[in-house]
Amino acid sequence: MRRIVGMLVMAAAVFISVPAVAQDKAERQDGDKTQGAVARVDVSKLVPPRRKKVTAPVYPPEGFSDTPVTVVFKLTVGEKGLVTNVEVVRSGGAPYDREAVRAVRQWEFEPARYEGKPITTKIEVPILFPARPRPKNAGHQKPTGNAPVDSGASVTTDGTAAAAGSTTDGTKAPDGTQMASSDATPASPVNRDIQPRPTYSATVTGQGTSLADSAAARSATDASDGDIVTTGVETEEEVQTTAATPAGGREIVVRGRRVVVKVKAGRFRLTRKVLAIAPHSSGGDMLKTAPGFYVGHPQAGGMANALFLRGFNAEHGQDIEIWVGEAPVNLPGHIHAQGYADMRFIIPEVVRSIDVVEGVFSPSQGDFAVAGSVHYRYGVRRRGLHAGFGYGSFGTRRLLAIWAPRGQSFDTFVASEFRTTEGFGENRSSKSASVMGRYRFPFGDRGYGVVHVGAFGSRAALPGVLRLDDIESGRVDFYGSYADPTAQAQSSFFTRMEMSALLHRQLLKKGESVDVSMFVVRTDFRVRQNFTGYVLYFPDQPELVGAGDLHSQYNLDTALGGRVEYRTGARKVAGMEALFTMGMQVRSDFIDQSEDLLYPAQNLIWRHMVDASMELLDLGTYLDSRWTILEGLVAHAGVRADSLFFEVNDRLGNQLYDITITNYELGYRRDAQGTFIGPRFSLSIGPVEKSFFKERIPKSLRPYLWPMSVSVAYGEGFRSPQPRMLQEGEKAPFATVRSVEATVKWSSHIGALTAGTYYTHLSEDYVFDPTWATVKPIGPTTRMGWVLQGLLTKGGFVLSGSLTYVKAVLDSPPPATPDNPTPGEKAGDLLPYVPPYVGRVDAGYSRKWRGWEGQVGLGYTWLAPRPLPYSQFADPVHLVDASASVTRGDVRVRLDVRNLLDTRWHDMEYNFVSQWDPSSHTPLPQRHIVAGAPRTVMLSLNIWY
Amino acid sequence: MKKFTVLIMAVLAGLVTLGCDDGSKTGSIQFFVQPEWTITSGIQPGDGEEDMRDGWTVEYERFMINIGDIIVARSDSSDRFKLPARYIVDLKNAPQGGLLIGTIDGIEAGNWDQVSYGILPADGSSQKLGDASQEDFDRMVNGNIAVSVRMKLTNPSGVVCDPTTDATDNCLPEHEVVLDWDIPWGVVAGGCAPGSGEPGIVVPSGSTGQVKLTIHGDHWFFTAFRHENIERRAQHLVNCDLNHDGVVTMDELSQVPITVLDPQVYDLSTVPDATSMLDYVKWAARTLPHFQGDGGCPERTPVNPE
């Protein structure tokens, strides 16, 4: 019952956006019938818009003309002074149109006013490109007498703004050529007020806001930030184009921005706007805002997050492929968990957005993309120096310093973060430091490069897991840790060092480009953990019974790799517009790992469990194609192939415990290989208003159906096996996943609503076994469910909510082992640890007045009771986080409260056998929990300069 | 454009067929029978874990078994491979790397988790393999013998004690005793799993894997039928030389009750049943089949002679 109520509340939350969406659409489309339109405009009360910022169009590289080219637009200038619509009235040819549109979209005006109130107006703007005859010899520029020497386009002053490089004014270079300014504000005579010619179709739309408007509230240069969550992904490519001067004069470089929208199923982009609402203490926590994600903290802040997505218990990353910038995060063959992904090195303030692909539908997704992929993208929008000081509960202190030099790309910055805390309970203190530097530079005249260097280190004490019966009997405190030395000795250590580089270059054809990226990542992991107390006993060392189950695991991994991806431009193939992407991706890991059982004092080893080194090589290649079958109907078809090679040196292999070793040496070195090939398809229609059948929709249904997009997708992915499990020459058995998804989406300028359903089948799933601190196979599994997600932005208000349901079941009983010859699990049993419902609401409101800006945000998480082994269920989780901040000028004070209601909740729940109480023998499984954080307050002061 | 399309289609088709190729890879498995080191090297007296604790040195003079019926199956399918041949092999004189007793070709690559084999009473279907002598072979076939052993035990200060009394002065010096047994009771041992790892075997794709069927030889000296927390002792067998002729026969074993074993030293709780020392040897013989060194085959089905 509570489940249903909870879900209806969630559904209601996302419903808020719907009426607003429908309302606005109705008014915009049916101009004749709306109540909002004004019949006539009194021109005398109309104050025309005044140009504030103008970007010069770049002369198109492929544009050659013997005579000047004029492009005429009708620009819609919105109430905030931004260009909301551009209509080409007179075309000058595709290349010129393109560059001119690009530029005018970024223009800013003081909006037109009618009776004192800002209104939306349309103005006509001609843009003149000077003539540029095609040169006789390629590459040899000769000055021609009559050609104007500037590189930009000039614009007539008749009601319009002029662009950089006016032919009449401007400084002269020593060789007599005109020099134009290179930034967005051109020199005079352009700097004079324009008198626009108003047209007679001014409309007053009242409350309507536009995509660009809301974005403009943040910062002027964020116009195409893509704040709205779409099923398409808006990638931003920063393009630096140089327009060649016909006279061979000085080249002027203008930075432009181009937005490319690729429509794919199951993709969400989380942008800073949504991420900034609720407090996030770390990079991994930021994923909470993606629909269907639950981010657990298995050991307070001391270890990688446990990730749950769409029914997948990704442990510490085994089912989710994670990339940050150009470097991977998953560690294959990791001793603690295959695909261990520690995201604590990510500094939240330098994350520009997170691309989440739920499911495996894109050929560029590789190993570990079983539940989906996550790609963090770096970027610091607010330039300058940023210093942040945070102080919070439990002695938490955080120091942040970011330097983002002005005039450089958002991708250029140096950031550092130092963090320490005593922890909210016993044995939870931790210290960490993260630094990174990133620099983007132009690469030739049509490309850019990025280099990145970063490092992270952390050391923490770990509290372990506690038995519920011990908490209830008072033997141990809920926020405490067992007093046994073997429990007090738990700790973790992790360092990461990475260097990466990316080169991007536009090639000659439109849309053709190449990306080359490389990375080196070195991680050092060590953890001491004891989940089970005193269970382990080895018959060949009977005298060591009761030594304690303190596992010390160590994993050193050096990973090198790279990717080269080539995108063709749009081509006509079989009558359709097609785009192809071909890529290759390689990754090589050199791993050294060991595991011992320790006595706590002096880390005395009482048994070696693992001592191995491995070399892994993953070669991948993929091909993706995008077909515009009809207008609005886009299909993707692609394939991915990976070949993996494993070499394992198991130094403790072949250890015979019962027999004297007389005729051989210890060790078992072996190698194996495996290949995976899988197709990935998707088909999407939409939005309907831009599709080929838009006119066939009856007018009464248009407001509901036109903003809709539908997509279906199918993909096959894989996860590589734990190398130490492979035998000599084995054809490496990958866990293969088949994913199907169907999504429906409505989007508008203020919001979006998405509903989707999915099905995933995994051929070999794993579940965590606390006794051996590792995972064990449970056989094939199936997950089915649905997702509801909505986003609403209106004025300063942002509301984002999601509800995900999953039913994750075993397909067949797990394999019989000598220890468990007749497993009790059967086909159809629920998978343990996976929460069936995950709900999340983030609401934020910001407001500016008189130079002050205030923002409040609220985040709410709901987890339905998680199934546990042995048919137990965990308690549901309700968590509320809140934040409030006040900013004046360059100073901001922010208060973050996590777990506002101070609920006592269980971050992780388990059900297994442990032995802690010496006076009673407890061989049956018991509930164990990891306590969730109580109310945690953090006050931070941020200063920008 | 057309060429480009054709090229793309060709690449895609090639990738797809390459992928479809994956499912039908096969490999081969070779089975070796190998004696445990005690059979070839004997057992020395001493205090170490593998030493004979009560001073006796053991040397094997004959160790022959009738082995066969290797079955490889997997729990998730009905496929089964069986090598029905049975071989009488001389483990004492087997080469260091073991004796090849069977090969399965064309078996699907991957995990086969159910492996079993038997040490069975010999009969007319048994064949001679390796250096086994014709005389021993004939004797085993005619007598339906599964395991034929002859061990020489020596101890310069050895004694033989009357097992039927509790008196402490019931011992006489004896420095050399021979245990000469033709054991007819066999076993089919299944669920074989290596010491660590998944049960069964992994067949490599496109090549040949090798599997050792390890035969242990000292279980009648164990103080319990397991490998952990046990000792190797011989005195209880020496004491079965009731007529002091220096040879312990199976008949003599059947006359000594199991109660002569000290429960503080011997753990018989897992023996299905035992009345005499012959039962003790019978069950010991049924635990001889092992797998890949110290791996075991826990599903033991006793096979009795007809």
Place this chain on the structure above:
Amino acid sequence: MRNYLILLTFFVSSLVFAGCDDSSTTGQALVAYTMYGTGTGTTDFVSGDGWDIHLDEARLAFGPVEFCAHVPTFEIKDSMTGCGVVMGQLSVAGVIDALDVQEQELGTVQGIEGQIHSVSYDMGVSWPSTQASPKTVTDALDGFSVRVSGTATKDGSEVPFVFEVTVTPPNQGLFAVRGIPADGSVTQETSSVVVSTDPVQWLRYVDWQKVKDMYDGTTPVTCSEGSTLYNSVYYGITVGRPVNFEWR
């Protein structure tokens, strides 16, 4: 507008109801049931070597017990402690009167559903892995695991006897009897398990002639540790499935 809302509500609620499904098991559930002990009630029988045995008392201390998923230990290469997955536990010890056919309650077994293949148990004396030495769990038999008393008669000779034997776990963390076969299928409906034992089996190794030889005419014959007689009773209660389990 209203239509739109209705449409959407319908869509969402259909999703909601699709989700309200109910498979709620993740494998075996936890169960609890009672363990009873019972005997055969045989007070008189004839031994293998022709003696008429009359029993006055035949009591066995039984527990703690662990039911295991593992196949019986005899059949496995190692794993003295090996229970595999523990399917049930009786953490106390009780006394079974083997001369009483009535079911005697020994305690409550906590466990999980599933297949049981083997059992390990103690007989009144237990040595958990967390203790440095064995400890007596029940004093009902004054620290002994079994007490059998009666008279043996043959050819006019009547020999009274009292046999008291203690079965101790051999090492820390081990049970006294480890991994013997026991086949049971436990579900939520299982209400009890009955342990039955036959005192005739306990005495099957005893050489009664030797017992008569030890009789001094007045005091009942006892067995002392280390003697063959002691071993006879010891193996009688530990070898060859002296107890049987039946689940109901």
